[in-house]
Amino acid sequence: MYKYKVQQFTEDEADTIADTDEVCHFCGEPFKECDTLIPSIGVIVGETDVVRYIDKYWHYGCIEDWHKEFDH
DSSP states (O other), rough: OOOOOOOEHHHHHHHHHHTOOBBOOTOOOOOOEEEEEETTTTTEEEEEOEETTTEEEHHHHHHHHHHHHOOO
């Protein structure tokens, strides 16, 4: 699916990251608890949307947006 591995976090790890000043590498928005739509997986209800991709923190959906924008 992607060129690099997407590292997911446990809910506690994701909440810890969300409590820091970290923001998404792509969109610059902070991480928070929300309902997340993940392509080919479905809706993840009420979990903190944060993953590690290319050694940076991202919203899962932002990885898809980044590839759409830069993988022409």
